[in-house]
Amino acid sequence: MPAYKWFILAVAWTLFGALFFSWYAMGTLAVLLMELYQMDQTQYSICFTLPWLVAGILAFPSGIVADKIGVRMTATAGALITAFGTLLKAFSIEYSALIVAQILVGIGLGTALVNLPKLINAWFPPQQVGLATGLYMTAMMIWLSLGMTLAPFFQSWSSLNLVGGILTILAVVLFVAIVRDAPAGVVIPKANVIEGAKNSLKNKAIWGAALGTFVAMSGMVPFQALFPTAAFFEKGIDVATAGAIVAMITWAGCIGSFVFPAISAKTGGVKLYIILLSLSFSVLVYVGWILGSVPILWATITLAGFLAGGVIPHWMALPAYLPAVDQKMKPEWIGGAAGLLNTFLCIGAFISTPFIIAPIATASGFTTAFGISALLFAIQGMFALLILEPPKRK
Numbered sequence: 001m002p003a004y005k006w007f008i009l010a011v012a013w014t015l016f017g018a019l020f021f022s023w024y025a026m027g028t029l030a031v032l033l034m035e036l037y038q039m040d041q042t043q044y045s046i047c048f049t050l051p052w053l054v055a056g057i058l059a060f061p062s063g064i065v066a067d068k069i070g071v072r073m074t075a076t077a078g079a080l081i082t083a084f085g086t087l088l089k090a091f092s093i094e095y096s097a098l099i100v101a102q103i104l105v106g107i108g109l110g111t112a113l114v115n116l117p118k119l120i121n122a123w124f125p126p127q128q129v130g131l132a133t134g135l136y137m138t139a140m141m142i143w144l145s146l147g148m149t150l151a152p153f154f155q156s157w158s159s160l161n162l163v164g165g166i167l168t169i170l171a172v173v174l175f176v177a178i179v180r181d182a183p184a185g186v187v188i189p190k191a192n193v194i195e196g197a198k199n200s201l202k203n204k205a206i207w208g209a210a211l212g213t214f215v216a217m218s219g220m221v222p223f224q225a226l227f228p229t230a231a232f233f234e235k236g237i238d239v240a241t242a243g244a245i246v247a248m249i250t251w252a253g254c255i256g257s258f259v260f261p262a263i264s265a266k267t268g269g270v271k272l273y274i275i276l277l278s279l280s281f282s283v284l285v286y287v288g289w290i291l292g293s294v295p296i297l298w299a300t301i302t303l304a305g306f307l308a309g310g311v312i313p314h315w316m317a318l319p320a321y322l323p324a325v326d327q328k329m330k331p332e333w334i335g336g337a338a339g340l341l342n343t344f345l346c347i348g349a350f351i352s353t354p355f356i357i358a359p360i361a362t363a364s365g366f367t368t369a370f371g372i373s374a375l376l377f378a379i380q381g382m383f384a385l386l387i388l389e390p391p392k393r394k
Contacts, residue, residue, distance in 0.1 A: 054106025082108025196336020208386025260310025
C-alpha cells in the first residue's frame with residue numbers, strides 16, 4: 001500500500017524524537033543542573049554533548065550490526081538502552097551517573113542516525129527521499145523543542161526524566177509492532193559498511209556533506225546548549241523564557257525542514273538553498289543576540305530557526321539519493337556513506353561546545369563565543385559547492 005510508507009515514517013519519527021526529549025531539556029535547566037551535580041561550565045558542556053560523541057563512535061558499528069540483524073532490531077535495542085539511561089537520570093544525582101546516562105542516550109542516537117537512510121531508501125523512491133528525510137528530521141526538532149520549552153514546568157529533574165524514559169519505551173513498543181525493514185518483495189542490498197565508507201571517501205559529494213554537517217553542528221549545538229545560561233547572566237532573562245526563545249530555533253525549524261526540501265525537490269538548486277539559508281541564520285542569530293531585548297530575540301531566533309530548518313535535511317538526504325545521480329555510487333554503499341556523514345556530524349556536535357565555544361565564553365564573554373558559533377554555522381555553505389543536485393520530483 002503506497003500510504004503505508006508514510007505510516008512507517010511516522011512511527012520511526014516518534015521513536016527518533018523520543019530520544020531527544022529529556023536530553024535537550026538540559027539546555028534550559030543548565031543553571032539548576034550545574035548546582036545539582038556540582039558541575040562547572042566545561043563539565044556541563046561535556047555532559048550535554050556527550051551523546052553526540054557516542055553516536056559518532058557507533059556510526060559504523062551500528063551500521064554493521066544492522067546489516068546482520070536488520071534496522072528494526074538494531075534501532076530497537078539502541079532505543080531501549082537510551083530509555084534505561086534516561087531513567088537512570090531520574091534516580092541519581094551523582095556526576096558520574098550523569099556521564100553514564102548520557103553515554104546510554106548516545107547509544108540509541110547512534111543506532112537511529114546511521115540506519116535512517118536505509119529505511120527511507122527501502123520505502124521511498126529517490127524523488128521522495130528529500131521530502132521524507134525532511135519530515136523525519138522534524139522529529140529531532142519538535143521533541144528537543146518540547147524538552148527545552150516544557151522543562152521548567154516539571155516538578156523536578158527526576159520527574160522529567162521519568163516521563164522521558166516512559167515515552168521512549170512506549171515509542172519502542174510501537175516501533176516493534178509496526179515497522180519493517182522494507183516492503184514485501186523489496187530486498188535491501190547487504191554490504192560491508194566499511195566497504196561503503198571506503199568508497200565514500202573517494203567521493204567529493206560525501207566529503208562536502210560530511211564537512212558541511214561538521215561545521216553546522218559545531219555552530220548550532222553550542223548556541224542551543226549555552227543560550228539559556230548566557231541570557232540569564234548577561235541579559236537578565238529568566239531561564240524559562242530563555243529556554244522557550246532558543247527552542248524557537250527548532251520549533252520554527254520544523255516548518256523550514258518541511259518547506260525548503262519540498263520546494264527544492266521541484267526547483268532544484270539545493271546548493272544555493274544551503275548557502276543562503278545557513279548564512280541568513282548566522283546573521284539573524286548574532287544580530288538578535290547583540291540587540292538583546294526579549295522581543296527582538298523572539299523575532300530573530302524564530303525567523304533564523306525557520307531558515308536553518310531547511311539546511312540539515314538537504315545534507316542528510318544526500319547518501320540516499322546519490323546513487324540515483326552518481327554512477328560511481330552504488331545503493332549498497334548508502335549505509336557506509338551515511339555512517340561517514342553521521343560520524344562527522346556527531347563529532348562536530350560534541351567537540352565545539354566544551355572545547356571551543358564554552359572556553360571562549362569563559363575567557364571573552366558570550367558575545368564573542370556566539371560570534372564564533374555563528375561563523376561556524378555559516379561556513380557550511382562553502383562545502384555545498386561539492387555536492388550533487390538530487391533528482392527533481394515530477
